[in-house]
Amino acid sequence: MSELKAVSRLETLFDDGTFTQIDAYAKSAGGDVEVVAGFGTVNDCPVYAFSQDLSVCDGAVSVAHCAKIKKVYDLAVKTGCPVIGIYDSNGVKIDEGFEVLNAYGELVKASTSMSGVCPQISVIAGACLGTSALIANMADVVVAVKDAEFYVSAPSDVTAEQSAKEGTVDVLCDDFNGAVEAVKDIVSLLPANNLTPAPIFDFSAPQAAAAENTDALTIINAVADNNSVVELKKDYASENCKIALASVMGTTVGFVGFDGKSLCPSCSYKAEYLIKLCDAYSIPVVTLVNADGVSKGKDNQNLVALTKLTTAYATATCPKISVITGNAIGSAYIILAGKGANADMTLAWDTSIASPLDADAAVAFLFNDRLAKGEDREALKKEYTETVASPFTAAACGAVDDVCTPEETRDKLIAMLDMLAGKRENTLPRKHSVK
Numbered sequence: 001m002s003e004l005k006a007v008s009r010l011e012t013l014f015d016d017g018t019f020t021q022i023d024a025y026a027k028s029a030g031g032d033v034e035v036v037a038g039f040g041t042v043n044d045c046p047v048y049a050f051s052q053d054l055s056v057c058d059g060a061v062s063v064a065h066c067a068k069i070k071k072v073y074d075l076a077v078k079t080g081c082p083v084i085g086i087y088d089s090n091g092v093k094i095d096e097g098f099e100v101l102n103a104y105g106e107l108v109k110a111s112t113s114m115s116g117v118c119p120q121i122s123v124i125a126g127a128c129l130g131t132s133a134l135i136a137n138m139a140d141v142v143v144a145v146k147d148a149e150f151y152v153s154a155p156s157d158v159t160a161e162q163s164a165k166e167g168t169v170d171v172l173c174d175d176f177n178g179a180v181e182a183v184k185d186i187v188s189l190l191p192a193n194n195l196t197p198a199p200i201f202d203f204s205a206p207q208a209a210a211a212e213n214t215d216a217l218t219i220i221n222a223v224a225d226n227n228s229v230v231e232l233k234k235d236y237a238s239e240n241c242k243i244a245l246a247s248v249m250g251t252t253v254g255f256v257g258f259d260g261k262s263l264c265p266s267c268s269y270k271a272e273y274l275i276k277l278c279d280a281y282s283i284p285v286v287t288l289v290n291a292d293g294v295s296k297g298k299d300n301q302n303l304v305a306l307t308k309l310t311t312a313y314a315t316a317t318c319p320k321i322s323v324i325t326g327n328a329i330g331s332a333y334i335i336l337a338g339k340g341a342n343a344d345m346t347l348a349w350d351t352s353i354a355s356p357l358d359a360d361a362a363v364a365f366l367f368n369d370r371l372a373k374g375e376d377r378e379a380l381k382k383e384y385t386e387t388v389a390s391p392f393t394a395a396a397c398g399a400v401d402d403v404c405t406p407e408e409t410r411d412k413l414i415a416m417l418d419m420l421a422g423k424r425e426n427t428l429p430r431k432h433s434v435k
Contacts, residue, residue, distance in 0.1 A: 006035065010036060042187045048073075054089070061093060063093075073110035130152060142170045146172060150163050203226070216257025216325075243257070243273070256275065290327055293329045310334075323413070325352060329358050350404065
């Protein structure tokens with residue numbers, strides 16, 4: 001649908017008959033303005049939106065263009081509504097010089113001021129280059145079609161698919177219709193602003209219960225309401241970490257799931273993104289913990305990424321529940337499941353392992369004398385995991401709040417989410433953390 005003009009794109013996005021234009025008769029010095037803006041409802045949610053119009057001066061960004069978009073941001077902040085931006089422009093109107101650069105700067109400020117106040121969603125439907133790419137990337141969620149162009153410095157060989165693999169694009173779609181459907185799902189799951197509660201949905205229970213030896217996304221689908229899961233950053237750090245928005249008993253929940261490998265920089269950045277998104281709008285975060293420590297190599301990258309992840313968890317004031325589904329080893333336990341820095345409640349499967357060291361290192365450290373006397377290493381590892389590293393041992397000292405079977409996970413989560421629904425947490429006065 002790349003040939004659709006801006007009005008048609010917005011009419012496709014909004015519910016039938018609800019789209020109303022803003023500044024429909026605005027003109028720039030050279031003629032019509034290269035963007036269409038307006039308001040209406042998307043899945044019955046009030047929303048402001050704009051769409052750059054490639055049919056007018058190739059969608060070039062002008063002063064009037066920026067003013068029209070800025071009005072959308074101003075109205076959205078006043079009324080507490082999300083903003084959806086559809087980007088398709090070949091660049092800036094060079095002949096307007098520094099005036100358009102200043103106007104661009106006002107858009108940057110408007111977007112950053114709104115961040116964490118009202119949801120912002122960018123749809124990269126065509127070309128989105130330079131400063132436009134920066135503004136689009138400031139949104140809470142970036143949706144792109146596969147044939148889009150999305151980069152700061154032109155010319156570039158970076159494709160939208162590559163951007164998705166590197167974590168810049170949160171949802172990649174085959175075409176504009178697919179992007180619209182993704183946006184509708186995301187808008188429905190997010191609250192209108194940071195002062196309103198998350199929406200309530202009709203729901204049905206999942207078709208299967210959570211089970212052992214399944215991947216994180218399968219577990220998420222087993223504990224979330226049926227057909228409610230919207231996965232984000234699907235192609236980024238996909239082998240070790242899954243993140244998604246979904247609903248549980250009709251209320252929005254963010255999920256972070258780890259798949260049994262060591263924590264790496266990419267999965268740390270991916271998890272940090274979801275935690276910050278949920279915390280901004282007071283959406284509960286459920287973390288499925290199955291990580292055997294921290295990956296080796298790239299030590300400085302790991303340190304920076306894990307610091308950001310730890311800070312995101314520790315400073316988030318939204319309800320936080322951790323479920324140990326496999327291993328919670330060493331730093332992974334502290335960062336992802338530890339009640340000191342992260343979780344309001346920690347739940348563990350009865351088959352899980354929580355330990356400051358992996359079994360090999362722990363046996364070498366704790367049972368060195370017994371190894372020297374010839375006792376079998378595998379038998380000692382089994383003894384360690386069944387005693388010291390047992391979830392029941394962790395529960396006995398208060399490190400875990402409850403132990404359950406995998407099949408009981410959804411019921412346990414529902415009870416914990418209900419208990420934490422009224423959570424209030426005051427923090428020390430400050431502008432923001434430094435790291």
